[in-house]
Amino acid sequence: MMPEGVFRVMLRMDIKPGMENEFERVWREIGDSVTSHPANLGQWLARGDEAGVYYIVSDWVDEPRFREFETSDRHLNHRKKLHPYRSGGSMTTMRVVTYLPGDANGKSHQEWEAAR
Template identity: 50%
Template structure:
């Protein structure tokens, strides 16, 4: 059995997209992302576009309850189909799985007194 990171993880995907296919990629990603967000162990995700590149590059940040849950989903038939749909739009990319050490959120704004 593989040794997985304990506790919550943040998966970071770097996706290089074929020039001219950005809108199509964003639409397909949103559809797939909405499905992934329904996974019980998924804690949310964000798609950002890297504006410092000379070609279309996006990053996905997606949080999971634990690495084992992410890996199980990653290998599922459902997600293999997701990757198949994205493949023609991508020209390259990379993925890292990172254990969340600290997750600082802003404090809620206090109400006026």
């Protein structure tokens, strides 16, 4: 269950044409530099409908702990490894107000498929 008040960061990353597969591979390889931070609740990588557009959603226990991470050497090294793939992007921050779990929440992929 998602606790209320979670600090959420959403990044839009515009990836250089032809570099999408390599970007995805590197993002997976270095993701633990974010998710292993004690204040990180998890992150997701999603491909947008526009060519080369990706969204990264990252949840944190609170804003001060995220800001601490954002200025850390750990984060700067992470950004350096992804920078060669980027042609642009933006960041939006927000606080989770309410979480309503869906019916499929907590089901395995097989259970979800069987229910379809």
